Amino acid sequence: MNKGTLFDKVWDLHAVGMLPSGQTQLFIGLHLIHEVTSPQAFAMLRERGLKVLFPDRTVATVDHIVPTDNQARPFVDTLAEEMMQALENSVQEHNIRFYNIGSGSQGIVHVIAPELGLTQPGMTIACGDSHTSTHGAFGAIAFGIGTSQVRDVLASQSLALSKLKVRKIEVNGTLKPGVYAKDVVLHIIRTLGVKGGVGYAYEFAGTTFENMNMEERMTVCNMAIEGGARCGYVNPDHVTYEYLKGRDFAPKGAEWDKAVAWWDSLRSDQNAEYDDVVVFQAEDIPPTITWGITPGQGIGVDQTVPSLEQLAEDDRFVALEAYEYMDLAPGQAIKGTKVDVCFIGSCTNGRISDLREAAKIAQGKQVALGVKAFAVPGSERVKKQAEAEGLDQIFVSAGFEWREAGCSMCLAMNPDKLLGRQISASSSNRNFKGRQGSASGRTLLMSPAMVAAAAITGVVFDVRELL
Amino acid sequence: MVSEVKSISGSSIPLVGNDIDTDRIIPARFLKCVTFDGLGEHAFADDRKALNGAHPFDQPQYQGAKILVVNRNFGCGSSREHAPKAIGDWGIQALIGESFAEIFFGNCVANGVPCVTVDAATSKKLLELIAANPQVNVTVNLETMQVQCGDFTGNISMGEGARNMFVSGSWDACGQLVAQAEQVKATAVKLPYMAWNICDKLE
Ligand code: SF4
Numbered sequence: 001m002n003k004g005t006l007f008d009k010v011w012d013l014h015a016v017g018m019l020p021s022g023q024t025q026l027f028i029g030l031h032l033i034h035e036v037t038s039p040q041a042f043a044m045l046r047e048r049g050l051k052v053l054f055p056d057r058t059v060a061t062v063d064h065i066v067p068t069d070n071q072a073r074p075f076v077d078t079l080a081e082e083m084m085q086a087l088e089n090s091v092q093e094h095n096i097r098f099y100n101i102g103s104g105s106q107g108i109v110h111v112i113a114p115e116l117g118l119t120q121p122g123m124t125i126a127c128g129d130s131h132t133s134t135h136g137a138f139g140a141i142a143f144g145i146g147t148s149q150v151r152d153v154l155a156s157q158s159l160a161l162s163k164l165k166v167r168k169i170e171v172n173g174t175l176k177p178g179v180y181a182k183d184v185v186l187h188i189i190r191t192l193g194v195k196g197g198v199g200y201a202y203e204f205a206g207t208t209f210e211n212m213n214m215e216e217r218m219t220v221c222n223m224a225i226e227g228g229a230r231c232g233y234v235n236p237d238h239v240t241y242e243y244l245k246g247r248d249f250a251p252k253g254a255e256w257d258k259a260v261a262w263w264d265s266l267r268s269d270q271n272a273e274y275d276d277v278v279v280f281q282a283e284d285i286p287p288t289i290t291w292g293i294t295p296g297q298g299i300g301v302d303q304t305v306p307s308l309e310q311l312a313e314d315d316r317f318v319a320l321e322a323y324e325y326m327d328l329a330p331g332q333a334i335k336g337t338k339v340d341v342c343f344i345g346s347c348t349n350g351r352i353s354d355l356r357e358a359a360k361i362a363q364g365k366q367v368a369l370g371v372k373a374f375a376v377p378g379s380e381r382v383k384k385q386a387e388a389e390g391l392d393q394i395f396v397s398a399g400f401e402w403r404e405a406g407c408s409m410c411l412a413m414n415p416d417k418l419l420g421r422q423i424s425a426s427s428s429n430r431n432f433k434g435r436q437g438s439a440s441g442r443t444l445l446m447s448p449a450m451v452a453a454a455a456i457t458g459v460v461f462d463v464r465e466l467l
Numbered sequence: 468m469v470s471e472v473k474s475i476s477g478s479s480i481p482l483v484g485n486d487i488d489t490d491r492i493i494p495a496r497f498l499k500c501v502t503f504d505g506l507g508e509h510a511f512a513d514d515r516k517a518l519n520g521a522h523p524f525d526q527p528q529y530q531g532a533k534i535l536v537v538n539r540n541f542g543c544g545s546s547r548e549h550a551p552k553a554i555g556d557w558g559i560q561a562l563i564g565e566s567f568a569e570i571f572f573g574n575c576v577a578n579g580v581p582c583v584t585v586d587a588a589t590s591k592k593l594l595e596l597i598a599a600n601p602q603v604n605v606t607v608n609l610e611t612m613q614v615q616c617g618d619f620t621g622n623i624s625m626g627e628g629a630r631n632m633f634v635s636g637s638w639d640a641c642g643q644l645v646a647q648a649e650q651v652k653a654t655a656v657k658l659p660y661m662a663w664n665i666c667d668k669l670e
Contacts, residue, residue, distance in 0.1 A: 412495060
């Protein structure tokens with residue numbers, strides 16, 4: 001049983017009490033909502049005659065359905081417009097802080113909360129979205145929840161949860177050039193499997209994570225859920241504090257010093273006990289790309305699609321499904337696979353540093369003929385910053401489309417979609433069948449720099465050759 | 468809002484495959500809705516279309532099933548509660564599998580639909596028995612923690628907390644959570660960060 005970890009400390013501080021079922025009632029310090037998973041929750045509140053207990057602990061934005069090209073209201077898609085209005089009405093009725101389109105701070109919920117300084121170490125955070133694990137990058141315990149639980153948090157600012165085990169995932173050493181945070185997390189998931197984390201919180205530790213900036217840590221924690229873990233976190237340190245200092249909602253003045261002292265006290269103890277420990281070496285991690293239909297079906301960019309014999313027996317059935325769906329054969333090299341669409345964005349890789357890395361590769365080059373490439377900033381602030389740095393110009397001159405903030409083709413609940421059997425190089429987080437809006441569309445997950453490399457070559461390419 | 472879930476009996480439907488994600492259970496385009504009504508007809512929409520009538524959810528012998536039997540890591544991916552809603556609306560009242568993704572499991576609890584786990588041998592046996600005799604009666608019993616399928620009996624498991632919620636009829640946690648509002652507030656005031664952000668910003 002885990003003891004003395006950040007997870008334990010934060011859990012204990014937020015435990016309201018024990019429920020008759022034996023589950024813990026856990027106080028939620030920050031609740032984030034968006035337009036897709038909240039309307040039914042507000043409807044349930046209304047049905048039961050309940051109020052929002054702590055309206056100032058819930059913050060709303062819109063991201064999933066918002067078009068990233070034409071954002072004029074009403075939206076062309078009447079269902080999307082209806083969802084927008086449902087959220088607009090609910091936040092007004094319940095007096096909830098809302099960052100709408102044009103506020104200057106709208107964007108993907110997991111991008112805006114950190115950049116506003118809402119996400120802080122030692123908090124419990126919940127959001128009706130599985131990638132809430134992102135916020136663990138700050139040393140918060142952050143849970144993705146369903147809509148009934150969104151209702152529970154609105155009504156009681158708490159959740160009924162069973163405590164998780166903690167697995168420490170240590171990565172030590174220096175990443176080679178052309179290897180990014182995305183590759184690290186794809187490598188971890190590839191090794192531990194997409195269900196390896198079920199029942200666990202992942203603590204990401206070791207010198208590789210210590211040397212990462214906050215945006216890189218967010219990329220890693222973001223995909224903890226793809227490894228089956230309910231949440232992932234990195235212990236807070238001076239990198240965390242430097243990122244937070246001066247942000248809108250960060251503590252100020254004397255409170256800042258008190259905050260830092262408290263945050264420091266929450267770090268996992270030297271002699272903390274873990275349920276499991278796994279160690280990786282950074283130098284062993286190649287630029288990694290998925291070839292199949294789960295984020296665990298990854299290979300190094302210079303490797304070949306694995307044969308059934310190379311896979312654990314457990315993984316063979318889904319591999320067979322993947323060969324057929326992806327139209328890739330065992331033994332085939334992934335490098336050189338032709339791509340149709342290149343997407344840079346999402347809550348995994350839609351932040352300023354991601355755009356900078358992609359722009360470095362795209363600068364002075366041209367998107368290959370017949371390839372559609374687009375870059376979608378994760379938030380209005382990211383967009384503004386990118387434009388101040390001239391990144392938009394680099395992308396546009398290279399032939400990329402430059403868009404407004406939103407989830408875009410990550411899940412294609414908006415006009416950005418794959419068509420037919422198109423194959424995409426994507427910096428997002430899920431390569432599930434049909435994920436990007438076409439029931440037969442195919443997704444190859446990779447780092448933003450690798451997506452940019454694919455865009456200018458028209459094929460899956462090893463970004464190391466372009467550095 | 469209390470209803471005990473102790474035992475579910477009926478015919479069942481086998482769905483072979485590991486890592487079946489919630490995008491497959493209910494594709495994102497069906498999430499454009501402000502109610503959960505009528506999602507059942509869209510359950511596995513794209514998989515069913517691709518299989519052209521051969522998907523278990525379309526096969527006549529499995530219509531009316533109450534229990535869904537799956538393999539490993541069912542319901543991984545997105546947190547969309549539309550997934551259990553779609554499965555429930557189609558008629559499923561309990562799931563048996565080797566393992567379930569956690570958010571999906573929690574969403575099923577919140578809807579009064581138990582997901583019980585079995586070992587790989589039991590799941591294989593169940594899938595075979597059901598394929599051989601689709602009408603066979605299956606019972607998931609949360610009191611004895613056993614599954615009965617024709618003459619076959621196997622052990623099932625579920626975390627104690629969730630099991631208690633079903634058996635005692637307290638799977639809808641909302642009422643219990645709201646009842647503790649004073650304790651929630653007492654916990655909140657002890658947290659340093661409650662004093663230094665958001666609240667003062669709202670003024
Ligand atoms: S970017 Fe993708 S994964 Fe992230 S919140 Fe939006 S839809 Fe979900």
